[in-house]
Amino acid sequence: MIEQSALSELAGIVGKENLLTTPEDLACYGFDATPRLGGRPDAVAKPGSTQEVSKILQLANRAGFKVVPRGAGTNLSGGSVPIAGGLVMQMNRLNRILEIDSENLTALVEPGVVTSDLHAAVEAIGLFYPPDPGSMTVSTMGGNVAENAGGLRGLKYGVTRDYVMGLEVVLPSGDVITTGGKTVKNVTGYDLTRLMVGSEGTLGVITKILVRLIPKPETKKTMLVYYRTLGDAAETVSSIIAHRVIPPTLEFLDNVTVRCVEQYIHAGLPQDMEAILLIEVDGPASVVEEDAAKVVDVCRQHNAAEIQVSRSAEDSLRLAAGRRAALPALARIKPTMVLEDATVPRSQVAAMVRRVQQIAERHGLLIGTFGHAGDGNLHPTIVCDERDHDEMERVERAVDEIFHAALELGGTLSGEHGIGLSKAPFMTLEMKDAGMKAMVAIKRALDPNNILNPGKMYLDQFTQSHEPMGGVLGPRS
Amino acid sequence: MRMAERDGHKAFAPKRAPSYDDVLNCIRCGLCLSVCPTYRETGTETNSPRGRVAMIRAAAEGKLELSRNFVDHMYRCLNCGACAAVCPSGVEAHEIVIDARVEIDNKLPQPAIKKWVFEGLLPSPARLEAAAWPLRLFQRSGLQWLAERTGLLNMLPYNLGKTAQLPPKLPMSPLRHRLPEVTPARGERRYRVAFFLGCAQSLLFAESSAATVRVLARNGAEVVTPRDSVCCGMPAMAYGDLDTALRLARRNIDIFERIDADVIVTDCATCGESGKQYREWLKHDPVYSEKAEAYSSRFMDISEFLAGIPLDDRLSEVKARVTYHDPCHLVRGQGVSSQPRKLLQMIPGVDFVEMKEANWCCGGAGTYAMTHYETSMKILDRKMANAAETDAEVIASGCPVCQMQLGYGVRRAGLEMQVTHAIALLDRAYRDR
């Protein structure tokens, strides 16, 4: 609970109209896009400046309430769910693109800027900001940075972390710091920028983001390739890379997913293919022609049943539509969708897909697997109904097995969605005690009163049950 | 400014102290680490040129004493010169190490055997040859065969057992006795060449040098080989015995001064380098500086000489895959590397193949294989691996120590390869005609 006096102070900081306290408001800010998770904040504040954020955090420390930062709430791991009550801090008022520097190829944005808006702004002047998470038409840059979002273009271009050059962050203490800068190279001090990226709102609140831009690729070609067997599709993935072509996009859809997609968009996708690959190559026109030809060749060598190559930009969109429809298609089948994010090394993609299929069979569940085969980041998606308790129990067991499978194959719990709440219980499996201790120690160093986004990433639970690292914690006196 | 002139420079005396600027120029960039064989095989900083220069500087500044350990480190350097070749600041670490050894020789008591070898044996060819008899006997009496088979050799201390196996089979008599003082040119006499017969060649690879003289004669050179030339002095210099080295240098200068010849030629890379260095060694000598200059300026390696004259092209085929190992004293000491290759490739039937790291030291480095067996073998093993990769049947080179070391390496690695002097191969091509 937030005391009345604190609420008044909050109103004083952000203005009465930017502090929401009615039950209807609060109901809307207790969830994000993660299924089955929900909480209830005590209040919602919408700060309009870095100073306001700073004052709020200082107040939180004094008055002892928790703060959960929030962008567009499209998070898939419960990162913006206020499970411990407290204040949800909605960052959408800070939504300006502050600067696009075409000489230094940087853009400075506020955290509430919607990612695809940034895309449009920079592409209009021939520049490119590659990270393209599936939610990009809705999700915000601040959220992308906090979760280190990925996207389809990750294979060739990298993820959000590779593009963040600097940040303005408000620390849990209320101190405002800037990290990084416009220089391409910077080794002055510890890399706080990249510490913050992917910290899921537990180390600080991001109030400005400086990103790197690159020149826009001249052109691209899209290919949709059907395979009768999973093995052939998986081998194609490795083979393309072995031929030294790094396509920006190398996406995979399994049979379950394809059927669901076809039901939804009626695009004439074949129902009997074990796997479909969506491949894009981009760059200067001559390179694109050459790369596309190589890719087509490789696909044929691996027994592709059919290959369609785009001839125009519209064609590209049409071919890619199937992949982009995966999520909505699956969502329509049953009310609840548990979208996992287990990632494995590229060489294990086929193995992972087969394991998921076995798990689905074993537990009698409908699981469609699609995702970024090129970088091993797959999305096994369990379609279910949360009202069916029996089924949900099986779902939990299946999720457990999926994580174990990923870790066994040398992978990780999350490639791009973050840990948040949903994967927290599995953290020690991967991080081991020593890794968790290191993380907890950092969290304590930055947020001694644990006010920022508590309960996420397993940090609190671990602290309760383990000895601190090194025997001494806290700043030296 | 000489280091000894500065305050607090206790370790080094004025005579041949490295100049402070020399060691100061080292900016510790570490480039030398990438080419130093001893560093590569051991990975310890003290075994690197940068480390050796640092120790010498510390000694000069009074921060290190000439301790046993210090001396030990100074003698781990191969003097291969690879460091100097890459140093951007112009520091010649291998030369600075020699300077340090000279100081050690001056300041510390030396083992008696050293005095015996350098002051007793080297200046006298006769005594040197006499000292070779025990080895010759050991090899030819069957004793070596027995010692090897029974493993007796492995029981000897100080790697003496291995040392005994390094040299090739000694010829019955050194070449110095068999080679006439004047070998006439075959056909028209176009050049008069003084031949510097090195002691190692004479004792260990007599046939090789005999071949050199034959090739010279074949190509119109009248070859004059003074019977009384002495050791070139490099071994003494390498062990820091500056006085002996200079004495030997002066003696050789006197001997060759008497010979009226266009050039002085040698087929031993080490003798070649020291011959060319006499001008440096003796530049402060009031009497000999000019003579040394004259001597050094007409000194050449055999391959340099031959590559510079029109050669008799009546060569028969030598069908072999041949690779070449650059002796340190030839490639870096004298800048000679293309000439031997040119000569080898002139021979019909020769399939010349370049080996990896051809100009890296073989680990022979004078007596290094005897004094630092383990490190020497590590370096040699790498050289042998590179050689084996070429599938060559013949490794050609231009230095007796290299030849001895490579010969040992071939036996050690069980390779079917011949080791020969490059010119000896040329001689083979001439022989049948």
Place this chain on the structure above:
Amino acid sequence: MDQMKRELIASLCSIVGEEWVLTTPEDLICYGYDASYLQDRPGVVVLPKSAREISEILKLSNSERIPVVVRGTGTGMSGGSIPNEASMVLSVTRMNRVKEIDLVNLVAVVEPGVITADLQAEVEKLGLFYPPDPASLKQSTLGGNVAEGAGGPRCLKYGTTKDYVLGLEVVLPTGEIIRTGGKLMKDVTGYNLTQLFVGSEGTLGVITEIILRLIPKPQAKRTAMAVFPRLEDATQTVTNLLGAGILPSTIEIMDNTTIRVVEEYLKMGLPVEAGAILIIEVDGREESIIPEIEEVGLVCQRSGASEVQVATTAEGCEALWKARRAVSPALGRLAPAKQGEDISVPRSAIPEMVRRIGEISRKYDLVIPVFGHAGDGNLHPNLLFDTRDHEMMERVHKAASEIFTAAIELGGTLSGEHGIGLVKQPYIARRLSPPVLGLMQRIKTTFDPNNLLNPGKMLYPEQP
């Protein structure tokens, strides 16, 4: 100290073996310097072979309160591996295996003592590429590269060491062994500890295994040297090239002083009268780089180049790079000592930064050669001096200070790739605000409560 030292040495011997604990005065001298102008002597040197041994050593160090300074091949330029008498040098040079090159996942797993150039040679044989190319690549180790966040000319196009580290195994100062990241391209599990350790200059942990990202080797490359009578034109050309839509893999600059000193050393016919030269390399597909290098030539000429030479053979290209890599060491010929700075400014500020360096050199009557990675804004103005000349040292300190001020004023930073170490410590507060410094200090204390790992470096001028 002696009694404790004997016990300490005995303990170390039991961990790594007597052979790998060095104590003679000669050893101590040789492990007390790096490629900066600083030098000191440690109390003992230890060369472990595994993470487990390092873990034991650090536990011992914590219980005995002996500071530990980690060292690769000691080619750092900021004093990062300089020890002192109370400390132990921990050299990782024995851990020098390339453990794995995974062709499917395009990663290499290496031990920290692997020499960068050696890894590059191995992966290039397989048609792969590890781009970061610090000038010291033939001598420096990957562990050192990671600890300093090393750069190199190719960073312009390919990014720095930071962008290639996917995972690490690290021994924390208190002895725990942790793994961060992995072979994965995408991994958001937990905090990004990997990049926290990259560039931490040996103050947060000892790196014992590195997982590096590899990319396909560019098919071909062309290298050009553009000669400019005027330095200003050369600096402006950088922007002009990028503005023309060309992304070379490198754009390096060398001013007149550096050209002359390299020519003296290598004698390769460099244009000693030029104001500056740019060395520009483009790489990629054979078909695309030929028009690209032509375009580069045209842009340079339009920007004031008097001549553009394109190296058409591998030897020609290597010769140009040899010249460029020789600059830093060759400058050693000009003065007994030098300190190469490593400032980094936004690209658009390069012409102004170079101009200001010129002003500063005139103001303090010092020769300050400038060269470096013009393409990404990371310049190396070198201060040349003789430590015996006290008056000169005063001017040198003032000049250095003004150079840093100028860099920060122009939106830049103190160090692009060499690290802070000891050399830039006095200036750190100009670039990092008190809350940031406080935060970094807290992180340090969190990992290293007894301040034993490389104390007194980077951010903390006080000794334990």
